[in-house]
Every structure is written in C-alpha cells, then in structure tokens.
Amino acid sequence: DTEVTQTPKHLVMGMTNKKSLKCEQHMGHRAMYWYKQKAKKPPELMFVYSYEKLSINESVPSRFSPECPNSSLLNLHLHALQPEDSALYLCASSQERVTQTQYFGPGTRLLVL
C-alpha cells in the first residue's frame, strides 16, 4: 500500500466555521507533512511531523492547528479562516525526514467564503 489518503476531497466553509482535514497513510512512514498550494504556484510547506512530534512550523498562522494522533494519522484543524486561505491542502509522508522521498495524497480543495 503506497497510498496517502485525504478527506474530504472538497470543503467549503465560512469564516466563522471550524473544520478539520484528515490525512492517513499505512506505509509505516514516520514523517508527515502539510503543504498549501495556490493555483499556478508550487506547494508551500506548512508543518512537518517527525515521529509524531511537530518538528517544523513554517510560521503558519494559528488559525491552522496541526495534530498527529498517531503515526498513521495527521489532522489539520481550521478555525476562523480567511478567503485568501482558499487553496489545495496537500498531505505527504516519507519514511523518515532524512530520506525525504515524499508521497503525496490527492489533496483537499478548500474554499473559504
């Protein structure tokens, strides 16, 4: 199983809503990542988890809150988002941070109204 799954595929939310994005992998990978990708731009790193601990936070606003409940799951909790947060949110995993070969999930396309 070389798949990273993400739910939901699409999400529309208002600026006062609270929602969560979910990412799951069963490859035994110990590093997981959140990226944000705007149209016609490359993915931008948001967070890195290594062995279920947050190791990198790329100065992401606190309205984005990551959580790694176990080695297979990664969540991104969203609260009080702005319309400019609308983007494709990609989750990725790799065996460890050092190896870096990342496998991406299909992403959640988020629209904030």
Added chain:
Amino acid sequence: RKEVEQDPGPFNVPEGATVAFNCTYSNSASQSFFWYRQDCRKEPKLLMSVYSSGNEDGRFTAQLNRASQYISLLIRDSKLSDSATYLCEDKFYFGSGTKLNVKP
C-alpha cells in the same frame, strides 16, 4: 525566500523531441533533490530522486551539478502524456515549476 528557482516555461515541443529543464538551488549543503510531475488539479507525483551520481529511468535522466548548484531533468523522445508541470524540490522547498506542452 527563493531556495529553488526554475524557468516557468512553458516549453512547447513536438512529440519525439528531447527537452531539458534546469533548477538552481541556493543551499550549498543540500545533498538530495527530487523531481516531481504535477498534472492540472492533481497532486505532485515523484518522478526521480537526484543524488551526486545522477539518476536515469527510461527516457528520463536527472543530473546534479554541485559546482554550479543546479539540477537538470532531461526527457528524451517526448510523448504527449509527458505534458505536465515539472517541479524540483530541495528539502521541502519547491521550485515554481516548469510547464511542458508536448504537441502532436
């Protein structure tokens, strides 16, 4: 912060052509790099990793030039299905991507 830079293209080439993309990086300590392809509205998919010895997989060849701090991707005998955006990555930082259009 521009860790990695790429020519955005687009590169418009006929089927069967050979095309090469370069990607320059700023961190001289970087050890490994990756090329991904990304189709419209899809996630990036790993194409090749690039270490000091380069890498070849069928029609695709990736090279690393440490002296000039760039990596390259060469695609031989281009197919219509190669049309995509090609992204290079250096330790979680992606270049802006190079768009390739292969025409019949």
